[in-house]
Structure formats: structure tokens, C-alpha cells
Amino acid sequence: MVQAVLASIDLDALSDAEVVAFTQMVEHAGRPVDAARVGAATVVGYRSRAGLGRDSMAWRLGASHQNDLLTRLTLASRQEMKRRLALGEKVAPRVLGGQVLEPEFPAVAAALTAGELGVDAAEAIVKGLTDYKVHGRFDADQADVESAEISLVERATGSVFDRIPGPGESEPDTDTEPGVGGGVPSGFTGPIRRLRDSDGFTYPADDLRPLAVRMQALLNPDGLAPNETTLEATSTISFGELARGLHPLRGGVTPELKGVIQNLFNTFQSARSAPAFPSAEEQQRIEAGELVPGEVIDERTGGEKRADILRGILVQVAQDPRTPTMGGMPPTVMVHVNATDLLAQAGVGWIDGIDGPISMRTINQMIDNGGFQPIFFGGTGAVLGLGNKARCFSPMQRKLITARDGSCIIPGCDCPPQWTEVHHVIPWQTGGTTDVGNGVLLCWYHHHTINTAGWKIRMVNGLPQVKAPHWIDPTGRWRTPEKHRAHDPQTRRQDE
Incomplete structure (x- = not known):
């Protein structure tokens, strides 16, 4: 029925206002389905957990494990199933000693079930606060953690979720509703439910992540300094294997180092070039982000610009006389290419210590800037001599x-x-x-x-x-x- 209605709508014929309303409508309509997907995956995963052995649902249905069964049932990717299972573990009711307990993230679970919270936003909140829950990496007052969770849910949904009165509790005889102020707990012990619309702004999922980071600083301010030391010791940068012409760069940096790097990128990264001495009118246009006559748009992506900026910084450091030398020489990229190939402009070259070849075009560019030095070999491969450096600007x-x-x-x-x-x-x-x-x-x-x-x-x-x-x-x-x-x-x- 829903599919037939959606198929009958001509989106191209809708006005701007109608397209906006339709986009919001289908997004809200899809959230309960997304929550049900997470719930279903969680139940299948629980019934297929490894500890059940041959009693596992996955085993009985001929699947090797829970993820295998889920991908067969849904035809979705393994990554998506892992994502649903990870979120489901945090928002599904827990069983301990035969007793059913509320989810680890009850406010997130309530908002998901109500169809008000998207999966992306739920993940942002869960990932941001998991380390501060019971048995997490940091000690934190759990009442404060729940308050932070409720606050983030409110900012994600535009609705106030809080606990309702439990057994023996009653509403206060005041005009103040529970949870007023966003994230201020009601003090009740009952389940969490939606209470009303929020008076504050709502935020997309990406904006919840920095908000969660702020919450972390409030939850455990004393833990940030030792944690920073730990992360500093484990910060790392490494290169992966060559794939499709690129070595993947892997690792992680501390917030402080990211700030240094980001400021360098922001300083040099620009899609426009300003005149050396712009007029007052041109300066106003530059600051407003407008094009100045005569400018040329740089069509590189942000990532391509950052890579070129990093290259420029590293080359400049390598050329600095204060940079440590290797074998008496400054850090120099050594490229080897056969002289016959170089003259014929065919073939490839090789960089010392790097597995993948480089193209003749790149070789020409490097020679163009840094010159080359011929090495003469004999018929047996022995080095006979070293020629003078040539084609290099002094x-x-x-x-x-x-x-x-x-x-x-x-x-x-x-x-x-x-x-x-x-x-x-x-x-x-x-x-x-x-x-x-x-x-x-x-x-x-x-x-x-x-x-x-x-x-x-x-x-x-x-x-x-x-x-x-x-x-x-x-x-x-x-x-x-x-x-x-x-x-x-x-x-x-x-x-x-």
C-alpha cells in the first residue's frame, strides 16, 4: 500500500515547498522501520550467539554465525549487519540472572522506538557516551551520564524524553514539568517516555558528535589529562600496501596535533586566490566568499588540496638545512630509471624503498625540478662511474x-x-x-x-x-x- 502511494507521486512535478515536506515526511516515516531493523537484527543475533553451539539459530538454519545468517536474511552488507548489532546491544533490553533490565541507553531506545530518532543520531550518542557508562573506560556519575544522554536525545529529536513516575511516585505539585531545561533529570525512577516538544534547537547527526565530546569533558574532566597522555603514547601513522596506485595512510593523532595540522591546512587551503593588494571592494568580496574578477576556480577536492599542502610542507622541511641528514645528504627521493627508457620516454621508474613504480610523466617532472645524475654500468652490472649532475636549476x-x-x-x-x-x-x-x-x-x-x-x-x-x-x-x-x-x-x- 505504502509502496503504491509512493510510486504514484511525481517528484519532479512537486514545488520546492512540497519537495521539502515530502523529504521530511519519508524520513520520519522510515525511522520506525529503521528501529525495527535494529531490533530484529538484535534478536537474531542474540538467538545466534556463539555460546549456544548447536542450539544457535544460525547453526540450525545452516549459517556459520549470526552475521552470516543476517546477511542471508536481509541481503544487506556484513558491515551494515555489524552496525545494527552494535547499536542493538546498547538499546535492547538486557537479561541478567533471568531478570529483564532496561537498555543500557534507555533514552536512545525510547526515542528510536517512538520513531523520532534516526539510526545515525543514535549511533553518535551511543559512541559518544559508551566509555562513561557502567564498566566503561572512565568513572562517571551515572545520573550525570543519563542526564547527558537525555540532553543529546532532546537535541537530536526536538522532543523531551525523561523518566515518568515509578511505583509509589507521583507528579510534583508544581507547574514545572519533569526534565525542564533539557537534560535535567526528573528524579523519577520509571521508564523513559516522550513528554513534550522541546524549546531548543535540533541538530543533525554529524553535529551531535562534537556535542557528545563536550559532554565527555563535563562527565570526567579529571580523566582527560591522563587519557591524553595515553593517546599521545599510542598515536601512530603508518602506510598500507599499494592499491590502485595509492598507499593508504593510516593512524590517529591527538586533538592537539590535529589542531596544528588543521590550522596549516586552513591557512593554505583556498579555492580562490586574492590579489596581492586588493581594493576595498575586492577585499569585501573576498571576505564574503565571492569571486573576484580574474580569479580561476581551483577544482581540486578538499582532500586533494590537503594532500598537496602536506607535500609542500614536507618538501620544504626536507630542503631546510636544519633537517637531519642521512649519510651526509639531506632527505632526497632517489628515483632509478633506465637511460634507454628515459630517452625513449617509455617504461617506468622506481623509488628506493617503495614497491610500486612511478610513471615516466612523474619522472620527467622530478627531473625537471631536481635534475638527474647518470650512473654507468658495465656489461656484468658493475658500476663503472658516476656522471655529472645535469638538467638541474641551481x-x-x-x-x-x-x-x-x-x-x-x-x-x-x-x-x-x-x-x-x-x-x-x-x-x-x-x-x-x-x-x-x-x-x-x-x-x-x-x-x-x-x-x-x-x-x-x-x-x-x-x-x-x-x-x-x-x-x-x-x-x-x-x-x-x-x-x-x-x-x-x-x-x-x-x-x-
Whole structure:
């Protein structure tokens, strides 16, 4: 019946207001079903628990374990079944010594059953407070923990849930209803029920997580300092195996270290580039998040930007003279490629200590910036000699190019100059010289994509000119980058 009604609705024909109302309606209608899914999975899981042996429901139905049975019954993923079971353990009634006890999270359970709390929000509350429940990692007053749970449920649902009078208890002879103020317990011992609408704001599931963190600080303020020390000792960063061209980065950092990293990312991450000396009007538009004429949108995702920022930071640290050396040399990425492959622009290269190969395009980019040094081998594979370093811009050449270009010459790029690389405008493979008149500054991203993203660069009278891809500049004009402030007439003092 419900399916037929939903199928009869033409969503494209609805007005904006009707689509909004419909979206909210189906979300609320689906919550009781989601709660029933969690409940059903919990019962199946309990009847299929490992300790039952051959009496397990899973065993009797030919499944290997509870998750196997659930995935066969629902055709959902194992991850989803684990998710439902984990939540169900926290919101289902408990049995102890033959006595049925209320759920570990009674307010969450009541809101789920009432169809007012979504599964995502329930998980956020449960995960945020589990360590503070009985037998959790931290000692906390359980009345305060329940108060925090009730408060979070109220903020997630817009409804006040609290305990109703138990046996021998009666409503107080006042006009004040239980639970007034959000999270203030009624003092009753009966079951938790919905009492009324809340006067406060409601929050989506993602916003409940930081709210739960605030609750944690209130529940156990003395436990934060030793916990921080413990986490500091176990913070870790590691690399996974190469998969689809990427090494997954794994680990965890403390809130303090995340703050340092996040501030670095926020400092450099921007989808727009502001003029060196914006006018008052331009500055207002920048602060309002609007585009300034002449800007180019950076279409990289946030994750791609953060990876490029991290690369720039690490490269800068590696080049810092204060960085510890290895064998008398600064940290240097050593790439090996066969000379025949390099000349033919075919094949791949290999980085010392890394399993996966790198493409010839990446090799050319690294040579473009850092040069190369030939090693001569004999017929038996013995090293015969080491050639001179070639195709590498000297530190003085880089200073001169930086003085001219300022930073990455691609319009709209706000990469700091110290993170840029020097690019041969005429490739060294085709006879391009390694001198100031053939080098320009590019950030790693634009250097890596210069041959594929549609940007063109040429040198005219010793100055670079750039032509944007057609979708950015349909005129196809060559334009001189307006980069270094010292060479911009608008930023120089004019003689009167």
C-alpha cells in the first residue's frame, strides 16, 4: 500500500515547498522501520550467539554465525549487519540472572522506538557516551551520564524524553514539568517516555558528535589529562600496501596535533586566490566568499588540496638545512630509471624503498625540478662511474626565477613560493636549456598536470606568458602573469 502511494507521486512535478515536506515526511516515516531493523537484527543475533553451539539459530538454519545468517536474511552488507548489532546491544533490553533490565541507553531506545530518532543520531550518542557508562573506560556519575544522554536525545529529536513516575511516585505539585531545561533529570525512577516538544534547537547527526565530546569533558574532566597522555603514547601513522596506485595512510593523532595540522591546512587551503593588494571592494568580496574578477576556480577536492599542502610542507622541511641528514645528504627521493627508457620516454621508474613504480610523466617532472645524475654500468652490472649532475636549476637560478615570477605562474594559484618547483618551458628532452630564460615556477599540482590540464606556457623577451584552457578563457589569448608585487605598477609608489 505504502509502496503504491509512493510510486504514484511525481517528484519532479512537486514545488520546492512540497519537495521539502515530502523529504521530511519519508524520513520520519522510515525511522520506525529503521528501529525495527535494529531490533530484529538484535534478536537474531542474540538467538545466534556463539555460546549456544548447536542450539544457535544460525547453526540450525545452516549459517556459520549470526552475521552470516543476517546477511542471508536481509541481503544487506556484513558491515551494515555489524552496525545494527552494535547499536542493538546498547538499546535492547538486557537479561541478567533471568531478570529483564532496561537498555543500557534507555533514552536512545525510547526515542528510536517512538520513531523520532534516526539510526545515525543514535549511533553518535551511543559512541559518544559508551566509555562513561557502567564498566566503561572512565568513572562517571551515572545520573550525570543519563542526564547527558537525555540532553543529546532532546537535541537530536526536538522532543523531551525523561523518566515518568515509578511505583509509589507521583507528579510534583508544581507547574514545572519533569526534565525542564533539557537534560535535567526528573528524579523519577520509571521508564523513559516522550513528554513534550522541546524549546531548543535540533541538530543533525554529524553535529551531535562534537556535542557528545563536550559532554565527555563535563562527565570526567579529571580523566582527560591522563587519557591524553595515553593517546599521545599510542598515536601512530603508518602506510598500507599499494592499491590502485595509492598507499593508504593510516593512524590517529591527538586533538592537539590535529589542531596544528588543521590550522596549516586552513591557512593554505583556498579555492580562490586574492590579489596581492586588493581594493576595498575586492577585499569585501573576498571576505564574503565571492569571486573576484580574474580569479580561476581551483577544482581540486578538499582532500586533494590537503594532500598537496602536506607535500609542500614536507618538501620544504626536507630542503631546510636544519633537517637531519642521512649519510651526509639531506632527505632526497632517489628515483632509478633506465637511460634507454628515459630517452625513449617509455617504461617506468622506481623509488628506493617503495614497491610500486612511478610513471615516466612523474619522472620527467622530478627531473625537471631536481635534475638527474647518470650512473654507468658495465656489461656484468658493475658500476663503472658516476656522471655529472645535469638538467638541474641551481639555487641562484631559482632565486632569480622567484624574483621574477613570485610564485606559481598559473592564475588563481596561491601556493607559497617556497613550495614551488622550477619547470623547463621547453622540455629538457627536446633540447631545452637549464637557464633562467627557460624556467618558470609552478606548484606541484600544476607542474604535475601541465601537459594534461590544457595550460600552455611560453617565454617572450625573458618573461613567461600563459594561455588558459579553452573552458577558462575562450579567447585563447596569451597573458603575462601578474605575480611579483615588485613588478606590478599598481603596487609601486608613483612619483608625483
